[in-house]
Amino acid sequence: MLATDEDILAKAEEWRKAGKGVAIATVTETWGSAPRPVGSHLVIDEDGLFLGSVSGGCVEGEVVTEALDVIGDGKSRTLEFGVADETAWRVGLSCGGRIKVYVEKVD
Amino acid sequence: MDIALLSAMNAERAARRACVLITDTANGAQRLVKGADVASDALADVLDAALRSGKSGTVDVDGKSYFLTVQVPPVRLFVIGAVHASQALAPLARVAGFDMTVIDPRTAFATPERFADVTLLAEWPQDVLPGLKLDRYTGLACFTHDPKIDDPALELALAADCFYVGALGSRKTHARRVERLQAKGFTEEQIARIRAPIGLDIGAVSPAEIAVSVLAEIILSLRKKPLRAEKERAGAAIGASA
Numbered sequence: 001m002l003a004t005d006e007d008i009l010a011k012a013e014e015w016r017k018a019g020k021g022v023a024i025a026t027v028t029e030t031w032g033s034a035p036r037p038v039g040s041h042l043v044i045d046e047d048g049l050f051l052g053s054v055s056g057g058c059v060e061g062e063v064v065t066e067a068l069d070v071i072g073d074g075k076s077r078t079l080e081f082g083v084a085d086e087t088a089w090r091v092g093l094s095c096g097g098r099i100k101v102y103v104e105k106v107d
Numbered sequence: 108m109d110i111a112l113l114s115a116m117n118a119e120r121a122a123r124r125a126c127v128l129i130t131d132t133a134n135g136a137q138r139l140v141k142g143a144d145v146a147s148d149a150l151a152d153v154l155d156a157a158l159r160s161g162k163s164g165t166v167d168v169d170g171k172s173y174f175l176t177v178q179v180p181p182v183r184l185f186v187i188g189a190v191h192a193s194q195a196l197a198p199l200a201r202v203a204g205f206d207m208t209v210i211d212p213r214t215a216f217a218t219p220e221r222f223a224d225v226t227l228l229a230e231w232p233q234d235v236l237p238g239l240k241l242d243r244y245t246g247l248a249c250f251t252h253d254p255k256i257d258d259p260a261l262e263l264a265l266a267a268d269c270f271y272v273g274a275l276g277s278r279k280t281h282a283r284r285v286e287r288l289q290a291k292g293f294t295e296e297q298i299a300r301i302r303a304p305i306g307l308d309i310g311a312v313s314p315a316e317i318a319v320s321v322l323a324e325i326i327l328s329l330r331k332k333p334l335r336a337e338k339e340r341a342g343a344a345i346g347a348s349a
Contacts, residue, residue, distance in 0.1 A: 010117045016110050024108060028132075028165060028174050039163025039176055076135050102174065104135065106108050 008052035012043040012106060021046035022106040023067040027054050027099055031082070034097035042101075046071050054101050055081070067103050076104040112139050120178055123242055125158050128176040132165065159330060180244040181206055182270075182329065187232055187260045188250030189216035192275070195318035196248075197225040203322060205246075210235060212256065232260035246271035246325050248305065252280070258287060265297045271328040273302040273321060302328075 009024070016022045025042040027034075035056035042052045042060060044067035054063055059081045066079055082098025112128065116139060119126040125142035129150070145154045153166045154175070161179045165172060182205055186193045189211035200207040201224070208226040211217040217229035228235050236259075241247065247264040248271070249257035257274060261284075264272045274284065281303040288298050306320030307327065 007120075009113060009120070013110065013113050013117050016113070024113075026163075026174075026176060037162070102130075104108050106110055106113055 008041050008043050011051050015043070015045045016106045021071040023070045023103055024106060025054055025063050025067060025101050025103045028078070028102045029100040030097060031099075032097035034099050036099075042067075044068070044071070055099060059099070059101075063101055063103065070103045070105050074105050074107075076102065078102050108137060112137055115139050116176075116178060120180070123180040123240065123244065125177075125179045125244070127154050127157055127178070130174040130176070132172040132174055180242070183208070183245045184325065185210060185232075185236070185239070185241075185245065185247045185260070185264075186250060187211065187247070187257055188252075188275075189213070189218075189222060189227065189229075190250050191314040192250055192317045192321070194221060195313075195315040196321060197222060199318055199322050201225075203326065205325075208239075210260070211251065232256065232263070236260060236263045241267035241269055243268050243270050245269045246328070247273070248321055248325070249274040252276055254284065254287065258284070261301065262288070262291065262293070265293060265300065271302070271325045272300055273305040273324065275305045275317075276303060278304065 012022050012024055023044045025044065027036055027038050027040045030038055036053055040052070040054055042050055042054045042063055044050045044064050046068070048064055048068060050060065050064050053060060062081070063079065066077065070077060079101045080098065081101070116126060116128060119141060127140050127145070128137060129140065130137045140148050140154055142158060145151055145158065148154055150168060153168060157164070157175050157177045158179060161177060163175055163177045165174050184200055184205045184207040186196060186207060186209050189209050193209050197207055197209070208228060209217065209222055210228045210230060210232050212229060212231045214229050217227055219227065241264055245267065247260060247269050249260055251257050252275060261272060261274060274281065276284065284303070285298055302324055305324070306317055307323045309316070309320050309323070311317045311320040
């Protein structure tokens with residue numbers, strides 16, 4: 001598919017305009033068998049409500065936790081997940097792939 | 108991300124227009140380039156390639172690294188004619204990820220029994236296409252052989268700059284079609300965009316084979332830049348008519 005029809009970025013805009021703290025997570029790189037392509041989004045609000053996906057549900061929990069920090073301090077960060085990462089024991093991709101996720105706050 | 112950028116991206120998507128969000132990976136600086144502004148942008152080449160592929164990704168230009176969030180409208184296909192080849196094309200198009208609609212005013216052809224899993228409109232193309240907003244992320248193929256049905260659709264597709272415009276019919280049939288379009292004021296360059304005879308030349312015989320050749324031609328038109336030779340021919344035609 002060329003484009004996702006998920007309107008998750010529209011939801012991020014709606015949340016922000018309603019006064020919520022919002023972060024957008026974007027898959028920026030993938031290696032091996034990654035479940036979601038580069039450019040996939042997950043949007044998170046200050047209460048931990050989220051929409052979209054950056055993996056097949058494997059690392060969303062961790063991304064949401066990090067996103068709450070990003071909403072708190074306003075600093076963008078890049079997260080990496082995968083079998084080569086030691087956090088794989090805790091949160092990893094069961095498919096064996098690796099992904100990089102950029103998390104930024106909506107100002 | 109600035110909320111203004113996010114709003115602009117959402118507005119472009121809602122309007123079925125392409126855009127690219129550029130993020131400097133070194134410092135997080137961002138800007139949005141709308142599809143119409145790509146040609147005049149400093150990163151025109153990489154942005155154009157990104158829009159053609161429809162894929163987000165990282166690019167390196169002059170020692171700087173940028174992440175491109177590419178947003179293009181979902182590609183749609185309109186097939187004029189609820190004929191045998193359209194029946195064969197429908198499942199192939201779905202597998203390839205295209206959103207396909209079949210249009211044919213002849214209710215004997217346009218029946219749900221013949222087209223179970225595809226959007227089917229038993230209407231005249233000129234009645235329904237204007238409301239469907241054809242654009243450069245839309246492809247249109249005419250399969251009826253009947254100028255009454257095919258021509259109005261072709262005219263709308265050319266005027267809307269659809270990425271693919273194809274028409275079934277022999278060279279002789281197409282020559283007559285060209286005459287009719289010229290009489291209506293279409294330019295040589297516009298008319299040259301019609302793929303006729305339709306489909307890549309793979310020697311297709313059966314309706315299913317014709318469907319494969321048409322789908323391959325649609326993908327070619329979507330993904331590859333126009334060949335330089337084609338551009339040059341178009342340029343020569345413009346020069347000749349000036």
